[in-house]
Amino acid sequence: MRIPNHIGIIPDGNRRWAENQGLTKEKGYDLGLDPGMDMFRICKELGVKEITYYGFTVDNTKRPTVQRLAFTNACIKAVQMLAKEDAALLVLGNSDSPMFPKELLPFRERKTFGKGSIKVNFLVNYGWQWDLAKLNEETNNSKLNCYKYINSNDISRIDLIIRWGGRRRLSGFLPVQSVYADFFVVDEYWPDFKEQHVHDALKWYSEQDITLGG
Template identity: 30%
Template sequence: MKLKSVLRNLLLSRWYERIPILYAWYEHSIMKEVLKNPIPQHIAIIQDGNRRFAKMIGESTEKGHKYGADATERVLNWCEELGVKQLTLYSFSTENFNRPEGEKKAIFDLMKAKFKETRENPRTHKSRLRVRYMGDIEMLPEDVKKEVLLTDEVTSEYDNMFLNVAIAYGGRQELVDGAKKMARDIQSDVIEPADVNEDMVDDYLYLDKTPKSKVDLIIRTGGDERTSNFLPWQSSGNECGIYICAPFWPEFRKIDFLRAIRTYQIREKEHKIKQAVKVVKLKRHNGGFSKDELKNDLSEALKITLKEAEAIMKNPLVMKEIVKASS
């Protein structure tokens, strides 16, 4: 019993992640597993922990934000590698304006440098990376605002991958600003009140262009279990997954990123199986079905391929309902 306890504690400590060759093997294993399943197309990240990381290693707060910017570069690379279409980063909230002047200046200087660096990087243009801002940039210093707008303009024709930078952003304020714009258009007879629907509301938010802003997965680093007024509209009503992890943003690793995606994939698979069971039950009560009909109906209802529908039909929970229908 004691040996089992020791082995369990060793596994929980993840000691193997601190040995380079074992870490590389573990990362490769998770990557293979993740690539077998659909990749989330829009990932949003709350980049928390720059200041706490700096304090932990005895560095200045400003240095912590610099390490955080380096982490952003790594995550962007991983998204490109995996085929993630959109990455949204919570870089500076409206509440962050309450921070000390010295810290704000350091953050703004870093933002200017990073926007300029991204705009001038040949890789941005080779990979056709669209860099967009979302937030009330009128709140920003003029020199920062200039860099943000210029980068947005220079990459405006690109559509291979989208990097959305939430800067001077507040989720509730986004909804208020969208409601005001919509009210003005209704008053000017640009739109009719009866035509207002969810898709139209989405058009009036900060990211008012394609692709639509629905978020598949929100990741928060630093361990805090809250969403901090981040993307309330985009994460609601579409089964958005939320993954909280302990590492501070500057120490966020590829295996942390892959674990988040794997958790999302497991959750998505479980959700599809539950939906499939409901579809089978409904069809059974409505007079039965053939397997080909069920496969087509599952494909349509779950928005998956026929091959994926066929795989779900082999799940034990779904099979159980199919057997009931044929007995």
């Protein structure tokens, strides 16, 4: 089976999961922590070289405060959990804004934990417009290497994106790195994560041709 170098993870459906359980929406986020760690371990064991979690976005911060605090806290906990693993960890997003939690400021530079065997990127207060804003005059060249000039330049091209929660869209997830990515949707909500979802995604991915737009 061909294993993707880089998997993007869109862990959607936490609020819908909570509502289905008769809970208020913000209660869904903490239930996403264990799936996140499961996903990390599965990818590491399979030999995936890099993973990117879609934590929360600038758009998301416009939600009600109780939700914003809940997903922000869940992201802080997730990063702290990942920092106990064997990973080269980066938190990326607009840290000039008060929406970027101060607990995560030390992770804005990639830090090695353990042997740093897998690159782990965690997007926090990420915005696709913020990401592209750094493209500047030097880039006025149609053959440019866009990767060099964007704010997410330490995140490489994505091979496979797995989105939980049934939505079939990117929702602003890393537009440059995602241009050639294969996109697999799991209908179950993220808190209902099962290892089988990842195997289904990888089986499907390994049947796709890789053309990079060619």
